[in-house]
Each structure stands twice: as C-alpha cells, then as structure tokens.
Amino acid sequence: GQQLNQSPQSMFIQEGEDVSMNCTSSSIFNTWLWYKQDPGEGPVLLIALYKAGELTSNGRLTAQFGITRKDSFLNISASIPSDVGIYFCAGRSRLSNFGNEKLTFGTGTRLTIIP
C-alpha cells in the first residue's frame, strides 16, 4: 500500500524559532493536507493543498504541494508554545469507484518547545 514518510520524527526547538517538516510518498496524491494533533484530541486540519506546485499560508503556517505530487512540506514561523503537538501530513487518493477516496497519513512529527 501507499506509504508516507514524514521527517523529522521529532523536533526540539526554542520559542521563536522557525520549523520545517516534510512528507514524501512512493506514489502520487491528488490532495495534500496537514493536520495537528494535541494530546487527547483528534487531528485538526491546518492547511489543504489541491494543486501541484500550490503554496498556501494560514497565519504563521506555510505549506506547499510538491510539483511531482509525491511530496509536501510545512513551515511554521516564529514558533509559540501552543504550536507544541504532533503534526501529520496526509495524502488523498481517489479510489476506483467514483467519488470515493481515502486519506493516508504520514508517520507524524512531534514538536516540542524547550523553555
């Protein structure tokens, strides 16, 4: 099946630093999404990317849909304490039957802010 490799696996940074993480796939996706998961909660959508090459921002977050459609990256600028959590990339693929699709998730990047 499809696999999404996400790196780095974990990051330890100081408040105010910029963060960069990426996701690569062995196959093509139609859509890339980035989610954040806080402890005890479900993943929450941060950014959705729908076209190859697309660069989208959401506040301090910027994400890009790779031109090959097999990768994506997420940048967070000027990190703050509430950025702590696990970030997941997810690729959407269309199934053979029309209108049906699924999200395949990356392995996650755990972000920790060092005091």
Next chain:
Amino acid sequence: DTAVSQTPKYLVTQMGNDKSIKCEQNLGHDTMYWYKQDSKKFLKIMFSYNNKELIINETVPNRFSPKSPDKAHLNLHINSLELGDSAVYFCASTLGLGGYTFGSGTRLTVV
C-alpha cells in the same frame, strides 16, 4: 454543538469481551470513517461509509463490524477483543473533497 462526537472517550475491558463505540456527526457530511491510532501514533484507516454504504474495508479482522444506521452515525462493534486491539479509535467525516473532521477519539484498553 460538537461536530463529530464519539462515545465513550475511554473504554477498559477484558480480553474476549464484545464492545461498541458510537460516532455521530452534525455537519451534514455524507462520508464517515474509522481510523485506528497505535501506540506510535500511526493513523490507519479501517472503514469508510458513504451515505450508509460501506466503501472501504482495509483488511480489518472480521471481529470488527461497522454499522451505519443513517449518514450521521457510524458505530463500530468489536467482538472477542484481543490485547492487540488496544489503541485510540477515531471517527471522522467529510463532505465531497473537503478536509476530514475528526472526533476526539476513544481510547480502548484491553486487559
């Protein structure tokens, strides 16, 4: 006014028991999913339903049986629970090609 709600939040049970997890969404979405998150936080799809019809069944043991009485509800019944079933189970929903909205999860512990 929770968008995707799951019950219970925590479930501790013994091996061999049968248990159910319920999910409801009030977003008007037409597709619902069950995902399993293991101890390493890896999220893997189990099932999806579109308008009450099973669309995806990702080689999940047949001890797991989803049921969708209507498009706002997707329940998960698990028979003969095993230790390896311990995980966090997330329900999610979507409409068309929109992003998925996840519930807050059900932490299942089998002892």
